[in-house]
Amino acid sequence: MDGQLLSETFVELTDTMVAGFDVIDFLHVLTDRSVQLLDVSAAGLLLADPRGELRVVAASSEAVRMLELFQLQNDQGPCLDCFRAGRPVAAADLSAEAQRWPRFAAAAQQAGFAAVQALPMRLRDQVIGALNLFRAVPGAFDPADIRIGQALADVATISLLHERSMRHSDTLNEQLQTALNSRVIIEQAKGKLAERLGLDMDQAFSVLRDHARTRNLRLSDVALAFVDGSETLARTGAAQEHSARRDRLPPG
Amino acid sequence: MLLLDAQDQAGGDLAALAGPGGQAADLALRRAEIDQATGMLTEQLGAGIGDAFVRLRAYAYARDLRLTDVARDIVARRLRLHPDPSRDGEA
Numbered sequence: 001m002d003g004q005l006l007s008e009t010f011v012e013l014t015d016t017m018v019a020g021f022d023v024i025d026f027l028h029v030l031t032d033r034s035v036q037l038l039d040v041s042a043a044g045l046l047l048a049d050p051r052g053e054l055r056v057v058a059a060s061s062e063a064v065r066m067l068e069l070f071q072l073q074n075d076q077g078p079c080l081d082c083f084r085a086g087r088p089v090a091a092a093d094l095s096a097e098a099q100r101w102p103r104f105a106a107a108a109q110q111a112g113f114a115a116v117q118a119l120p121m122r123l124r125d126q127v128i129g130a131l132n133l134f135r136a137v138p139g140a141f142d143p144a145d146i147r148i149g150q151a152l153a154d155v156a157t158i159s160l161l162h163e164r165s166m167r168h169s170d171t172l173n174e175q176l177q178t179a180l181n182s183r184v185i186i187e188q189a190k191g192k193l194a195e196r197l198g199l200d201m202d203q204a205f206s207v208l209r210d211h212a213r214t215r216n217l218r219l220s221d222v223a224l225a226f227v228d229g230s231e232t233l234a235r236t237g238a239a240q241e242h243s244a245r246r247d248r249l250p251p252g
Numbered sequence: 253m254l255l256l257d258a259q260d261q262a263g264g265d266l267a268a269l270a271g272p273g274g275q276a277a278d279l280a281l282r283r284a285e286i287d288q289a290t291g292m293l294t295e296q297l298g299a300g301i302g303d304a305f306v307r308l309r310a311y312a313y314a315r316d317l318r319l320t321d322v323a324r325d326i327v328a329r330r331l332r333l334h335p336d337p338s339r340d341g342e343a
Contacts, residue, residue, distance in 0.1 A: 176255065188288070201288060
């Protein structure tokens with residue numbers, strides 16, 4: 001466990017009151033730091049919309065994003081159970097869960113995941129979503145990891161609820177709607193950048209986010225500027241690096 | 253404005269296409285792929301988001317394909333569109 005990174009992460013997950021707060025960025029901090037800090041290979045996050053339906057708002061990779069959508073599509077899986085019960089849900093070996101989640105267990109294994117831990121995004125009796133942690137190898141999750149994962153989810157939940165109450169006391173929906181709108185532009189920007197530099201979607205997302213981070217810009221603003229052509233990302237170090245690597249590598 | 257138009261079109265198109273049962277959910281699942289494919293087409297066509305989405309939809313309509321299937325082929329780099337529509341699909 002990287003203690004320095006852990007304490008920095010708690011600060012990041014508390015820091016929603018800054019000018020230029022970007023909810024998508026914030027949620028990606030939660031999924032990415034979960035992967036960095038805990039013994040897990042991937043993380044995904046779902047939040048409930050005003051009708052109580054879960055939406056995928058962040059994922060540490062495309063594979064996890066697709067798997068989270070698959071859960072919602074089939075109305076089946078640990079994240080949904082966790083959200084509905086408001087309690088953690090665990091499966092140490094998905095190959096033994098064909099009865100509990102027939103379609104989800106098969107899809108998760110096909111995506112390369114063998115174990116899952118879902119943690120509620122909860123404050124008292126209000127459950128706003130769930131954080132899913134995945135591992136590539138079967139086995140129980142380390143109890144210390146689960147405690148830290150839940151602590152990260154708790155801090156993020158309080159920050160999200162606080163941000164909602166501070167900025168949009170009358171429209172609770174706005175935070176999530178903003179996130180979903182940003183998601184469209186970010187996916188378009190990923191496609192444009194992937195095509196331009198010959199990257200896959202995960203790499204394209206990294207380049208966009210690194211560009212935003214190093215310049216202290218909001219991810220959604222960078223994505224919008226890139227899509228409308230006012231930002232070329234030409235001077236982005238990560239883009240050059242990806243591009244150079246592509247030039248060096250032989251095809252295939 | 254174009255961008256907003258494109259989103260409206262995309263939303264309307266999805267709603268119109270959403271059939272009973274699994275298809276609506278499938279469209280939700282593939283929504284990100286449509287957005288990613290539209291972004292890729294802006295580069296292939298040298299067009300804005302709005303025009304890129306129109307071309308994506310036109311390609312699917314003219315060949316009686318589902319929008320989501322065409323988007324998936326573009327994202328998987330099995331299909332490229334060309335600034336000259338008569339040359340769509342060429343490498």
